[in-house]
Amino acid sequence: MKLILLGPPGAGKGTQAKYLIEDYDIVQLSTGDILRAAIAKKTPLGLKAQEIMAKGDLVSDEIVNAIISERLDDEDCQNGFILDGFPRTIAQADALNAMLDEKNISLDAVIELKVDEDILVKRILNRAKESDQTRADDNEEVIRNRLKVYRELTEPLVEYYSAKGLIKSVDGTMGMEKVRQAIKSALQE
Ligand code: AMP
Numbered sequence: 001m002k003l004i005l006l007g008p009p010g011a012g013k014g015t016q017a018k019y020l021i022e023d024y025d026i027v028q029l030s031t032g033d034i035l036r037a038a039i040a041k042k043t044p045l046g047l048k049a050q051e052i053m054a055k056g057d058l059v060s061d062e063i064v065n066a067i068i069s070e071r072l073d074d075e076d077c078q079n080g081f082i083l084d085g086f087p088r089t090i091a092q093a094d095a096l097n098a099m100l101d102e103k104n105i106s107l108d109a110v111i112e113l114k115v116d117e118d119i120l121v122k123r124i125l126n127r128a129k130e131s132d133q134t135r136a137d138d139n140e141e142v143i144r145n146r147l148k149v150y151r152e153l154t155e156p157l158v159e160y161y162s163a164k165g166l167i168k169s170v171d172g173t174m175g176m177e178k179v180r181q182a183i184k185s186a187l188q189e
Pocket residue numbers: 009031032033035052053054056057058059060061064084085086087088092137146
């Protein structure tokens with residue numbers, strides 16, 4: 001199963017990605033996780049991404065395109081993968097298309113998790129409070145910016161993938177298990 005998980009910050013992409021890994025024996029490719037790991041290790045990539053991420057802006061398409069292109073060649077991706085947090089712009093989606101064509105891979109579906117903005121802000125702030133790992137981008141001002149960036153740059157991808165007949169929209173406000181089941185049924189359709 002080769003999937004993209006699309007949705008605003010706080011929609012539950014990370015949680016659902018973990019379920020999808022179990023349910024379909026695939027790997028999660030999260031550009032956010034890869035970038036955070038690079039920041040923790042203080043690699044040149046991490047140093048470049050750190051300030052941009054702390055503001056809730058997007059790192060350059062070149063950086064994330066390269067991360068994903070390399071990662072897709074790894075052995076563990078051959079059985080399938082779930083792209084979580086990538087693509088986030090039309091330019092990234094175009095780059096992904098070219099990569100997939102070149103690697104002879106075709107996507108099965110793009111899952112869109114739909115959640116209202118007010119719920120998202122509350123969720124992210126709660127996640128920040130409950131988590132022992134602090135994320136530099138989990139305060140209200142930055143969250144609002146991340147949501148704006150999503151609306152302006154990423155949401156157009158719903159239309160983009162609808163036109164390709166790949167979108168499966170799921171209500172992300174339900175409980176986590178319910179969302180998991182809704183995704184499974186959507187993928188069976
Ligand atoms: P996430 O964990 O997916 O919410 O990503 C956290 C942050 O990492 C984002 O706010 C961006 O700064 C950066 N990031 C992650 N994925 C991408 C991407 N595909 N394109 C650009 N920036 C990204």
